[in-house]
Amino acid sequence: MILLAYILVALVALAIIGLSTTHRCMNSACIIHAFLYLVLTVYVLVFRQVPVASFFIGSQYFFMDNFGLFEVLIASVIFTCAAVYAGGYVESLLRSGELEKSSLKLFYTSWSMLLLVLVLAFFCDNLALFWICAELTTILSAMLVAILSARENIDAAIKYIFIASASMLFSFVGLIFLFEASRRVLADGGTLNWTVLMQHATVLPSGMLVAAFALVFIGFAAKSGIFPFHTWLPEAHAKAPSAVSAILSAVLLNVGIFGIIRVYAIVHQTPAAATMAPVLGLFGFFTVAIAAFSMLPQKNLKKLIAFSSVENMGIILIGIAVSTPLALFWVLFHIMAHSLTKASLFFSAGILHRQYRSRLSTETVDEIWDVFRLQPLAAWGIIIGGLAITGMPLFPIFFSKLFILLSLGTVSLPALFVLLFLLFVAGAALGYFVITAFSQVTAPGIPSDIEPYLTPLTMKIPLVFLICLIVLLGIMFTQGEISFLDRIVQELRF
Amino acid sequence: MIEPAIIQGVIKILLVCVIITAAYIISTRNLISLVSMYSLQSVTLACLALALYAYELAPMLLAIAVITFLSKALIIPYFIATIQEKIRIKRDIEFHFLNPTSSLVLSMALMLVVYMALTRILQGTPSRGENFLFFGAVIGLSLMLMGMMVMLSRKRALTKVLGFLSMENGVLIFGMFVTELPFIIEFLIVIDLIILVLLTTILTVGIDSTLEDYHKRLHRFHLLQGEEDRA
Numbered sequence: 100m101i102l103l104a105y106i107l108v109a110l111v112a113l114a115i116i117g118l119s120t121t122h123r124c125m126n127s128a129c130i131i132h133a134f135l136y137l138v139l140t141v142y143v144l145v146f147r148q149v150p151v152a153s154f155f156i157g158s159q160y161f162f163m164d165n166f167g168l169f170e171v172l173i174a175s176v177i178f179t180c181a182a183v184y185a186g187g188y189v190e191s192l193l194r195s196g197e198l199e200k201s202s203l204k205l206f207y208t209s210w211s212m213l214l215l216v217l218v219l220a221f222f223c224d225n226l227a228l229f230w231i232c233a234e235l236t237t238i239l240s241a242m243l244v245a246i247l248s249a250r251e252n253i254d255a256a257i258k259y260i261f262i263a264s265a266s267m268l269f270s271f272v273g274l275i276f277l278f279e280a281s282r283r284v285l286a287d288g289g290t291l292n293w294t295v296l297m298q299h300a301t302v303l304p305s306g307m308l309v310a311a312f313a314l315v316f317i318g319f320a321a322k323s324g325i326f327p328f329h330t331w332l333p334e335a336h337a338k339a340p341s342a343v344s345a346i347l348s349a350v351l352l353n354v355g356i357f358g359i360i361r362v363y364a365i366v367h368q369t370p371a372a373a374t375m376a377p378v379l380g381l382f383g384f385f386t387v388a389i390a391a392f393s394m395l396p397q398k399n400l401k402k403l404i405a406f407s408s409v410e411n412m413g414i415i416l417i418g419i420a421v422s423t424p425l426a427l428f429w430v431l432f433h434i435m436a437h438s439l440t441k442a443s444l445f446f447s448a449g450i451l452h453r454q455y456r457s458r459l460s461t462e463t464v465d466e467i468w469d470v471f472r473l474q475p476l477a478a479w480g481i482i483i484g485g486l487a488i489t490g491m492p493l494f495p496i497f498f499s500k501l502f503i504l505l506s507l508g509t510v511s512l513p514a515l516f517v518l519l520f521l522l523f524v525a526g527a528a529l530g531y532f533v534i535t536a537f538s539q540v541t542a543p544g545i546p547s548d549i550e551p552y553l554t555p556l557t558m559k560i561p562l563v564f565l566i567c568l569i570v571l572l573g574i575m576f577t578q579g580e581i582s583f584l585d586r587i588v589q590e591l592r593f
Numbered sequence: 594m595i596e597p598a599i600i601q602g603v604i605k606i607l608l609v610c611v612i613i614t615a616a617y618i619i620s621t622r623n624l625i626s627l628v629s630m631y632s633l634q635s636v637t638l639a640c641l642a643l644a645l646y647a648y649e650l651a652p653m654l655l656a657i658a659v660i661t662f663l664s665k666a667l668i669i670p671y672f673i674a675t676i677q678e679k680i681r682i683k684r685d686i687e688f689h690f691l692n693p694t695s696s697l698v699l700s701m702a703l704m705l706v707v708y709m710a711l712t713r714i715l716q717g718t719p720s721r722g723e724n725f726l727f728f729g730a731v732i733g734l735s736l737m738l739m740g741m742m743v744m745l746s747r748k749r750a751l752t753k754v755l756g757f758l759s760m761e762n763g764v765l766i767f768g769m770f771v772t773e774l775p776f777i778i779e780f781l782i783v784i785d786l787i788i789l790v791l792l793t794t795i796l797t798v799g800i801d802s803t804l805e806d807y808h809k810r811l812h813r814f815h816l817l818q819g820e821e822d823r824a
Binding site: 231234235238241242245253256257260261264265268271272275276278279282289306307310 | 710713714715716734737741744750753757760761764767768771772782785788789792793796797
């Protein structure tokens with residue numbers, strides 16, 4: 100029944116957005132929507148017996164397990180922050196005429212619907228239903244990318260839709276194979292119900308499972324920006340409004356990874372895993388390599404951050420390929436740490452984008468001047484976020500990267516060194532960009548013609564909050580957190 | 594009751610028709626006949642579902658036939674045709690990478706690959722046993738790959754949409770012949786598809802458009818200047 104509460108909250112939020120006329124009102128509805136989801140999720144985690152079988156015809160379509168709740172928790176934190184941030188950011192888009200007032204309602208409606216569909220996707224027990232929800236997230240997020248209705252935004256959105264949806268069709272063929280595989284061995288007909296498939300995973304025919312997983316992987320890889328389907332990602336993430344980039348990078352990429360982990364958990368229990376794990380690892384390596392070397396010559400901040408997302412998805416994939424319980428534990432931790440860090444980076448980039456707006460487009464070189472004088476908070480946000488994302492000690496990604504690397508080392512030592520080198524390249528690229536861009540200062544005495552952009556408080560608060568959260572996660576490791584992640588690993592039967 | 598052998602024959606003929614429409618979609622340059630060809634393909638699909646219904650008597654197939662006919666043969670083509678009139682483009686002349694002849698040769702090769710792959714994967718399933726069911730599965734996957742080729746090789750976004758749609762038709766054929774999915778899933782997929790097509794075509798207006806006001810809007814953001822300087 101608790102799922103009804105989620106849907107009800109979304110409906111109320113959508114109704115408020117539909118009825119309201121002011122920007123402030125719509126924005127508040129979105130903030131409250133996401134915050135209530137956060138409250139609901141924490142309530143379920145603390146007070147309810149997980150997994151919760153949910154409503155809907157014998158509860159075979161939806162359920163809430165720890166893994167789903169974990170993803171929803173991340174999503175609701177990011178969405179709350181991003182909604183607060185959007186308050187100031189969208190206001191400034193409106194003022195500069197980049198977003199038309201008439202598109203405002205569409206923007207917030209898609210925003211709220213996206214959150215609802217995402218949560219439903221994470222709570223799906225039926226894999227085909229999950230597929231449909233994932234498709235809907237593509238459509239809604241593409242709408243948020245295209246909302247500025249400049250030609251380059253529409254280009255990016257269309258590219259995103261075409262690549263993601265076409266690949267997702269392959270996934271669906273994979274799901275048909277999975278259904279057929281289960282129909283052959285289960286007495287009461289085929290099913291795509293994840294819980295049932297997990298129970299009977301060991302008897303599923305392994306040849307068909309390989310084909311099914313390979314096809315399913317194509318679709319979800321495209322959704323999470325894995326090589327060679329990553330081409331849409333830098334464009335869409337760089338051209339979307341920064342509040343949207345943050346949710347694209349921090350939440351939507353997780354949908355793809357979520358799907359891969361769910362289906363891989365089934366494959367993992369069969370001999371087919373031996374064939375699939377190296378393939379996953381290989382794709383992971385290619386992804387990290389492509390991302391790292393694309394980051395090197397990158398002169399545009401948002402594109403650089405977008406490529407860093409691709410890199411992190413590659414690391415996660417490598418962690419899944421290692422597929423020991425320890426590796427999976429740190430993969431989950433990495434998903435969380437990456438989401439929070441990436442959102443904070445995009446928030447900072449958004450402030451810089453407003454500051455240097457007229458000179459900044461996605462194709463040209465960023466002209467960042469006097470950044471510490473004009474936008475000290477955003478500058479430090481980029482520096483701290485950059486340190487965190489490259490995995491410096493004291494930040495959470497340090498631990499997850501370290502342990503994923505260590506687990507990889509137990510499988511293959513050369514692979515470990517290759518990955519280490521690639522991570523070094525990526526870190527160097529980020530560092531090089533920050534040092535060159537942030538050290539551009541007009542000489543003293545010469546008057547600068549750049550007006551400082553007055554960053555509204557609503558854009559500063561979420562940024563500071565996220566940075567504090569990252570630091571806290573890096574230095575504190577609570578027992579509850581560990582046992583929560585442990586429960587997920589057990590649920591996935593690794 | 595019609596004799597099964599006749600139904601199987603009809604199904605095989607219909608499958609061949611599907612392939613012919615796909616070949617036409619790959620090779621034609623005329624956008625208007627592209628849409629009507631897609632519509633024809635969807636009608637063939639609905640007929641296939643009906644023929645399968647006569648064979649297996651699963652009521653689900655009847656529902657699929659009705660939904661397919663309504664959404665894909667009527668609503669979506671009508672919508673695309675309206676958009677087409679609006680953006681005043683009649684032909685899609687440019688091809689990337691592949692010209693029509695080589696795409697046709699390539700699609701034949703693809704069919705062969707699909708045939709060999711499915712022979713291995715579907716070993717021992719009922720659809721491998723029945724000759725025409727297996728034929729349907731092969732045609733379905735091939736149609737999907739041919740649709741993908743259209744998406745890759747065409748330049749106009751609207752043609753790409755049609756490529757995507759015929760990919761989706763391929764998946765539907767494949768699903769019908771290999772297995773039977775729960776109805777609610779099929780239904781939701783169709784809804785999902787309609788939304789997707791609506792959105793992409795609306796966005797396409799922005800890309801393919803020659804409309805005056807759209808250009809005006811771009812001027813305001815100084816996005817068009819670079820292009821015009823070059824022109």
